[in-house]
Amino acid sequence: MSEQHPQEVNPACRADNGCASASTQAATARAVTLSFWQKAACGLLIVGLAVMGYALRQNWQRAQLTEALTTELVALHLAQQPLEFTANSLDELDPQFAQLDFTLVDSIQLPALNDQLLGGRYSDVLGHTAAQLRLAQGNQWRTLFQLPFHKGGFAILGNIHVDERPLLRFARGLQVTVWEENGVLLALVQVPDTEAGTLEISKPQLPAPPTSAKDQ
Numbered sequence: 001m002s003e004q005h006p007q008e009v010n011p012a013c014r015a016d017n018g019c020a021s022a023s024t025q026a027a028t029a030r031a032v033t034l035s036f037w038q039k040a041a042c043g044l045l046i047v048g049l050a051v052m053g054y055a056l057r058q059n060w061q062r063a064q065l066t067e068a069l070t071t072e073l074v075a076l077h078l079a080q081q082p083l084e085f086t087a088n089s090l091d092e093l094d095p096q097f098a099q100l101d102f103t104l105v106d107s108i109q110l111p112a113l114n115d116q117l118l119g120g121r122y123s124d125v126l127g128h129t130a131a132q133l134r135l136a137q138g139n140q141w142r143t144l145f146q147l148p149f150h151k152g153g154f155a156i157l158g159n160i161h162v163d164e165r166p167l168l169r170f171a172r173g174l175q176v177t178v179w180e181e182n183g184v185l186l187a188l189v190q191v192p193d194t195e196a197g198t199l200e201i202s203k204p205q206l207p208a209p210p211t212s213a214k215d216q
Contacts, residue, residue, distance in 0.1 A: 077143040077189040086119035142190040
């Protein structure tokens with residue numbers, strides 16, 4: 001029986017096999033790395049599209065709500081239905097609105113509100129119970145609506161707090177100014193003519209600092 005000897009491998013072949021193995025491993029590593037970055041890019045793209053879609057939907061909903069709110073407020077103002085309650089101040093008028101779950105706001109935007117108040121009535125604004133107050137100044141009538149802000153789902157209108165710029169719209173020759181104050185949505189409907197004695201709404205200004213005796 002002949003004795004078998006292990007075949008010797010040519011060193012050059014071993015080198016070639018080693019190079020081939022190293023090349024295969026490098027290619028595999030590159031493929032894995034490329035696959036990871038491709039997945040990451042796809043993930044970022046999906047997130048970006050989702051955020052963009054959400055923003056577009058929010059803008060569309062805000063525009064729809066603003067248009068519906070403006071249309072309804074103007075229609076209620078023009079209807080001029082009879083007052084249910086009469087009073088010359090919010091302190092007298094507020095207890096009469098027993099169905100409201102909020103207190104009428106004496107807005108800092110309307111410093112002469114009590115001097116112009118004639119009374120009010122209940123109103124339905126987009127399915128929410130609201131107070132519809134009638135104001136008089138000169139020969140003009142203005143309507144101030146008050147209704148719950150958060151419960152009414154009006155937060156989508158954005159940051160329209162009294163300390164910020166209010167929402168301003170025009171419809172059927174009337175100006176509608178909308179803002180939020182003390183958790184209540186306020187909307188003033190009036191003729192857009194300041195010379196006719198309308199109430200001009202602007203961002204509140206801070207009071208001037210007191211003058212010291214030294215400066216006098």
